[in-house]
Amino acid sequence: MTALSAPVSTAPAPWTCPxxxxxxxxxxxxxxxxxxxxxxSDCPRALAALAHCPPQASVARPLVRGEAVSLDDALxxxxxxxxxxxxxxxxxxxxxxAGARSAYRLADRLGAVSDHAHGPALTAALRAQQDRGxxxxxxxxxxxxxxxIVCVGTQPTAHYPEFxxxxxxxxxxxxxxxxxxxxxxxxxxxxxxDTVQTLPLTGxxxxxxxxxxxxxxxxxxxxxxxxxxxxxxxxxxxxYAVLVWEGATLxxxxxxxxxxxxxxxxxxxxxxxxxTLGLGGSDGGYTAQQVHTWLSGLPLRTRIGPQGxxxxxxxxxxxxxxxQGEADALVWITSFGPGLPVPDTTVPRIVxxxxxxxxxxxxxxxxxxxxxxxxxxxxxFRFDGNVxxxxxxxxxxxxxxxxxxxxxxxxxxxxxA
Amino acid sequence: MTTYRLxxxxxxxxxxxxxxxxxxxxxxxxxxxxxHPQEAIDHVIDxxxxxxxxxxxxxxxxxxxxxxxxxxxxxxxxxxxGLDALALPDNLLELASCGTCTPGTLATGYRYVQMGYTSAxxxxxxxxxxxxxxxxxxxxxILDHGAYVMAGNDELFLQxxxxxxxxxxxxxxxxxxIHATKALGVKVxxxxxISAFKFNQRKLDVDEAHTHWQxxxxxxxxxxxxxxxxxxxxxxxxxxxxxxxxxxxxxxTLETIDALGGLRAHLTHVQFHAYGKEGPMKFSSxxxxxxxxxxxNPNISIDVGQILFGQTVTASGDSMRQFANxxxxxxxxxxxxxxxxxxxxxxxxxxxxxxxxVNALQWAIGLELFLLVDDPWRIVLTTDHPNGGPFxxxxxxxxxxxxxxxxxxxxxxxxxxxxxxxALKSMTRELSLHEIAIMTRxxxxxLLGLTDxxxxxxxxxxxxxxxxxxxxxxxxxxxxxxxxxxxxLVAERGTIVAVPTGGVHYAEPAFDRGIERHLAARLRATSSxxxxxxxxxxxxxxxxxxxxxxxxxxxxxxxxxxxx
Numbered sequence: 001m002t003a004l005s006a007p008v009s010t011a012p013a014p015w016t017c018p019x020x021x022x023x024x025x026x027x028x029x030x031x032x033x034x035x036x037x038x039x040x041s042d043c044p045r046a047l048a049a050l051a052h053c054p055p056q057a058s059v060a061r062p063l064v065r066g067e068a069v070s071l072d073d074a075l076x077x078x079x080x081x082x083x084x085x086x087x088x089x090x091x092x093x094x095x096x097x098a099g100a101r102s103a104y105r106l107a108d109r110l111g112a113v114s115d116h117a118h119g120p121a122l123t124a125a126l127r128a129q130q131d132r133g134x135x136x137x138x139x140x141x142x143x144x145x146x147x148x149i150v151c152v153g154t155q156p157t158a159h160y161p162e163f164x165x166x167x168x169x170x171x172x173x174x175x176x177x178x179x180x181x182x183x184x185x186x187x188x189x190x191x192x193x194d195t196v197q198t199l200p201l202t203g204x205x206x207x208x209x210x211x212x213x214x215x216x217x218x219x220x221x222x223x224x225x226x227x228x229x230x231x232x233x234x235x236x237x238x239x240y241a242v243l244v245w246e247g248a249t250l251x252x253x254x255x256x257x258x259x260x261x262x263x264x265x266x267x268x269x270x271x272x273x274x275x276t277l278g279l280g281g282s283d284g285g286y287t288a289q290q291v292h293t294w295l296s297g298l299p300l301r302t303r304i305g306p307q308g309x310x311x312x313x314x315x316x317x318x319x320x321x322x323x324q325g326e327a328d329a330l331v332w333i334t335s336f337g338p339g340l341p342v343p344d345t346t347v348p349r350i351v352x353x354x355x356x357x358x359x360x361x362x363x364x365x366x367x368x369x370x371x372x373x374x375x376x377x378x379x380x381f382r383f384d385g386n387v388x389x390x391x392x393x394x395x396x397x398x399x400x401x402x403x404x405x406x407x408x409x410x411x412x413x414x415x416x417a
Numbered sequence: 418m419t420t421y422r423l424x425x426x427x428x429x430x431x432x433x434x435x436x437x438x439x440x441x442x443x444x445x446x447x448x449x450x451x452x453h454p455q456e457a458i459d460h461v462i463d464x465x466x467x468x469x470x471x472x473x474x475x476x477x478x479x480x481x482x483x484x485x486x487x488x489x490x491x492x493x494x495x496x497x498x499g500l501d502a503l504a505l506p507d508n509l510l511e512l513a514s515c516g517t518c519t520p521g522t523l524a525t526g527y528r529y530v531q532m533g534y535t536s537a538x539x540x541x542x543x544x545x546x547x548x549x550x551x552x553x554x555x556x557x558x559i560l561d562h563g564a565y566v567m568a569g570n571d572e573l574f575l576q577x578x579x580x581x582x583x584x585x586x587x588x589x590x591x592x593x594x595i596h597a598t599k600a601l602g603v604k605v606x607x608x609x610x611i612s613a614f615k616f617n618q619r620k621l622d623v624d625e626a627h628t629h630w631q632x633x634x635x636x637x638x639x640x641x642x643x644x645x646x647x648x649x650x651x652x653x654x655x656x657x658x659x660x661x662x663x664x665x666x667x668x669x670t671l672e673t674i675d676a677l678g679g680l681r682a683h684l685t686h687v688q689f690h691a692y693g694k695e696g697p698m699k700f701s702s703x704x705x706x707x708x709x710x711x712x713x714n715p716n717i718s719i720d721v722g723q724i725l726f727g728q729t730v731t732a733s734g735d736s737m738r739q740f741a742n743x744x745x746x747x748x749x750x751x752x753x754x755x756x757x758x759x760x761x762x763x764x765x766x767x768x769x770x771x772x773x774x775v776n777a778l779q780w781a782i783g784l785e786l787f788l789l790v791d792d793p794w795r796i797v798l799t800t801d802h803p804n805g806g807p808f809x810x811x812x813x814x815x816x817x818x819x820x821x822x823x824x825x826x827x828x829x830x831x832x833x834x835x836x837x838x839x840a841l842k843s844m845t846r847e848l849s850l851h852e853i854a855i856m857t858r859x860x861x862x863x864l865l866g867l868t869d870x871x872x873x874x875x876x877x878x879x880x881x882x883x884x885x886x887x888x889x890x891x892x893x894x895x896x897x898x899x900x901x902x903x904x905x906l907v908a909e910r911g912t913i914v915a916v917p918t919g920g921v922h923y924a925e926p927a928f929d930r931g932i933e934r935h936l937a938a939r940l941r942a943t944s945s946x947x948x949x950x951x952x953x954x955x956x957x958x959x960x961x962x963x964x965x966x967x968x969x970x971x972x973x974x975x976x977x978x979x980x981x
Contacts (some may be wrong), residue, residue, distance in 0.1 A: 014949050016950070025947045058931075075955040108512045118954060129493075130750075132749075133753075136754045136755075137755045138756050138757045138945070140943060140946075141757065141758060143945060144758055144943065168883045240615070247830060272617055273614075275754070289490075293490055294481075294521060294556060295556055296495040296513060297491055297515045297519070297521035298521075298523045299493070304505070306505070307501065307504070308497075308503045308504045308513070309491055309497075309514075311497070327871070328423045345950035365675075381549075386546045386754070386756050387546065387945070388546070388549045389950060390957060416509055
């Protein structure tokens with residue numbers, strides 16, 4: 001029986017890229033003297049992120065108001081400032097599952113508001129979901145059955161360079177040809193031209209989708225342009241249509257666009273099959289959203305207030321709270337790269353940051369942390385929401401993880417009074 | 418470790434009918450032990466006027482994984498009271514966590530333990546989503562946990578079955594799936610139906626062919642049940658049968674039992690699968706037919722999935738049936754998903770109403786099943802949390818089962834046709850404490866193969882709940898005086914007093930390790946996760962579960978000689 005029970009996987013683990021929510025996980029990464037060798041992709045987003053992460057131990061040290069200090073001293077100062085705060089805000093949340101688990105404990109301990117660095121985009125998706133729900137799909141389904149992919153107001157590879165490769169664009173589909181339509185966006189020129197079609201908007205995105213929905217529903221719409229009419233027919237005739245949107249590229253009130261797409265999918269599902277696929281959730285966005293939700297019961301933009309957990313997707317917005325003077329201390333968590341700068345504010349800031357993160361002047365405690373997926377192992381949610389991937393430690397950065405730092409900070413804060 | 422002597426109580430321990438009810442229990446080093454009369458004891462607990470039971474075990478409760486968290490995301494209203502927030506815990510050991518039908522994981526642990534439950538099992542883990550399920554369950558404090566992985570709707574399984582692949586290959590693939598996802602069992606949900614819905618099929622009867630793969634639910638169920646039997650899993654195939662919620666679905670349910678051909682299986686939330694289509698509303702109770710089938714087939718065990726009135730949310734892997742039910746959503750919103758050529762999900766909020774004929778009858782059907790099945794060892798008390806109602810309603814459900822006059826009083830408040838005509842009205846059976854202990858502890862432990870749980874014999878894990886006897890069973894079972902988890906006092910009179918991390922149960926079946934290599938190309942073709950990331954290792958599982966104990970269950974394979 002032992003032969004049968006032996007572990008099946010002996011191949012070395014591949015590398016999961018932590019730098020966008022596609023989390024491509026078939027890659028290999030090797031440290032080289034002057035940088036990294038990435039195999040399996042030439043993704044510019046991954047390469048740019050890796051350029052900020054030298055494959056050696058980091059020389060970054062904790063700082064208090066610009067002065068190098070020991071980690072203990074930095075934690076002591078951070079604890080002192082946080083204990084004096086009456087309305088703390090935990091922002092950024094750019095971390096892995098373990099970091100998010102600890103961040104929630106910190107929010108609970110402090111009675112803080114929590115919001116992610118990509119709060120506006122996450123909130124658009126959340127509000128559409130809270131209001132009407134939706135019907136979604138995942139990468140493997142798209143790859144094996146989507147015969148029509150409509151990118152609505154987004155050219156996905158602009159921010160997610162590996163998107164179409166992960167969707168299997170260009171691979172044969174068992175059920176027939178696959179068409180990719182860009183509605184109100186420029187086409188990805190690397191796709192086979194005969195499978196691609198671009199469509200301009202008719203008015204703005206809101207108007208276009210309203211018309212498309214009416215056409216799909218079969219309502220007479222004399223003024224509708226022919227290409228949009230043709231798209232409605234394509235959608236109705238598709239076996240499995242996938243509507244792709246991207247939270248970060250939506251206009252103001254983007255939740256109404258997402259809701260319109262959900263309605264469209266609902267209409268199509270009465271007779272054929274369709275689903276939406278939302279792009280977003282990078283920098284730990286979906287990870288934070290999921291972990292905060294399962295621990296507390298409520299999504300981000302919640303304050304663990306004295307009356308109880310208070311969720312408000314509009315009021316608990318990082319930028320608004322800082323602008324209105326409604327937060328008097330900020331914990332900013334940004335572990336994946338230097339690209340999410342500390343928001344402009346004068347309140348005391350405790351930054352758990354990537355070593356290359358610019359450190360602002362003023363009342364700032366800076367604690368450099370390991371990069372998940374490079375300097376520490378962990379878990380992250382993929383953009384399609386259902387898949388959690390393991391992140392690997394590939395280099396000794398000599399830095400603690402976000403989770404470790406927060407656990408130490410919680411010790412420094414002591415028990416609740 | 419602290420030693421306890423529990424004395425003066427009435428020990429309700431159905432697994433040990435020979436031991437006296439009035440006996441002292443010793444707790445030391447996490448186990449029930451024989452205490453020497455002269456032994457120094459740290460604490461003596463006077464349980465006079467109390468009953469003592471093993472910790473409760475919920476073998477079917479949706480507590481972790483994608484659709485549970487989607488329910489939370491969909492329903493912020495479940496996590497506040499009108500415009501007001503739900504109060505913070507007044508106990509420093511508890512973190513803020515709230516919700517009624519989909520509580521946060523932290524609240525899930527606290528509330529279960531406060532009722533005297535010490536283990537809970539997620540029945541519908543999607544293989545592609547296994548890490549999330551384990552991460553979420555790892556954040557449920559105190560409770561031991563585990564999950565059943567969903568099979569029978571993954572395209573690879575259906576493809577193998579359609580091609581007439583060797584049974585051994587299919588069996589090994591299932592063994593590999595259990596190994597990869599660290600599952601304790603396997604569940605099939607609407608056999609073939611979730612996949613069929615992706616191909617735009619809207620209904621699938623037991624002998625109807627999947628529109629693409631041309632295999633039937635009958636074949637799927639039989640193949641999976643046989644594979645699990647040969648792999649030697651303690652828990653037999655967990656079946657969410659075809660046609661959930663459809664009037665007349667008793668036919669599918671009986672056909673599913675027939676498809677098993679005598680192989681062991683556990684039919685879950687059978688209340689949703691016991692509907693006839695008699696009467697003016699074309700919707701009737703088929704509880705008697707189903708109970709007769711269960712009584713006649715000793716290979717079958719069930720859990721009920723009782724409904725209770727009020728707001729809840731139905732979260733299921735059955736995207737086909739949830740789509741069909743989505744028009745009934747209350748409030749009017751719902752979430753569905755097709756997942757990774759593997760599974761699906763549907764989350765539909767729902768309010769069960771006393772004045773609805775259908776809901777009232779559903780309520781009666783569940784209770785009728787409890788009262789008509791003869792052998793309590795083959796029926797488990799569940800509400801299919803949260804689908805029939807939240808797990809916090811268990812004490813109320815127990816009272817309904819133990820108290821005929823209370824049950825009649827409730828029945829009289831329902832839709833008049835149901836109140837007047839339900840067979841339930843004439844049922845006089847009242848379940849005993851002994852039977853309740855079987856249905857909530859001893860039977861689920863036995864059905865899951867948890868040999869050291871669900872009983873209070875020497876050597877058992879010291880998961881213990883002490884309830885003060887009360888004529889009102891709901892009062893009695895709402896707040897135990899003491900709850901122990903592995904010998905640690907974790908709750909006292911409704912207050913959490915310690916928050917240890919629970920363990921994770923999973924099965925370790927033997928299977929031909931060559932299957933991964935053999936199926937590699939196909940595994941890659943139907944998944945977007947790198948094959949090398951499909952298997953959750955022990956260290957990783959431990960991390961997911963916050964360092965909780967790993968509790969592997971040995972499997973006694975029935976094919977060793979030939980496969981080695």
